[in-house]
Amino acid sequence: MSAFLGPIHYWLYNKIKRQQELVEELFLLGNEYGLSLEQECRTLYGNFEKKSLEEMIDHHNIHGWLQERVSQVEYSYAYCITNLIKANSGIGARLETIHKTSGNKLAFRLKDKNPNAIMIFKAISDNLLDGMPCDHANIVTEQSEDEIVWQRDRCVHSRYWDEIDGDVKVYYELRDAWLNGLVDELGFSLERPDEKTYRIKRM
Numbered sequence: 001m002s003a004f005l006g007p008i009h010y011w012l013y014n015k016i017k018r019q020q021e022l023v024e025e026l027f028l029l030g031n032e033y034g035l036s037l038e039q040e041c042r043t044l045y046g047n048f049e050k051k052s053l054e055e056m057i058d059h060h061n062i063h064g065w066l067q068e069r070v071s072q073v074e075y076s077y078a079y080c081i082t083n084l085i086k087a088n089s090g091i092g093a094r095l096e097t098i099h100k101t102s103g104n105k106l107a108f109r110l111k112d113k114n115p116n117a118i119m120i121f122k123a124i125s126d127n128l129l130d131g132m133p134c135d136h137a138n139i140v141t142e143q144s145e146d147e148i149v150w151q152r153d154r155c156v157h158s159r160y161w162d163e164i165d166g167d168v169k170v171y172y173e174l175r176d177a178w179l180n181g182l183v184d185e186l187g188f189s190l191e192r193p194d195e196k197t198y199r200i201k202r203m
């Protein structure tokens with residue numbers, strides 16, 4: 001990454017903030033079950049400061065600072081989900097609803113633009129955190145206005161889940177709930193031909 005702040009840095013930071021918003025919803029859910037997830041995540045992974053990027057970033061180590069923020073929200077997210085499931089094994093439906101609703105909210109913001117499949121994929125890339133830009137986690141293999149297919153080239157999330165004894169399969173189940181919440185509202189469907197392949201198709 002460049003030594004100067006550019007559009008790609010703001011783009012990545014916005015994705016980090018979107019994931020932090022989900023983490024904060026999980027904090028609230030944890031409160032219902034007597035869990036102190038917010039305090040625990042702050043102790044383990046640090047406090048997420050809500051300031052402008054220019055105020056916080058280490059201008060001498062832009063790439064390193066952003067990688068630390070990616071790791072912070074990835075660990076916090078995995079920690080919250082894993083501990084919520086440990087506290088209540090039947091909480092899966094609540095977690096899916098939170099994620100589907102998040103996808104719905106993005107869909108409502110996009111509806112006026114009458115998005116096609118390519119635009120929807122861009123919205124997904126602009127909102128879901130998949131490591132650093134240099135990780136190239138997803139590769140598009142087919143695209144048109146009515147359909148887009150992409151493959152997960154590498155999993156950039158598993159190490160966070162592994163380190164806290166979580167199950168990264170849960171991550172992908174909740175990601176699918178988010179994706180379904182997005183595409184259903186826009187007249188598209190999500191298909192999963194195999195574990196690594198995603199297809200969004202106009203209904």
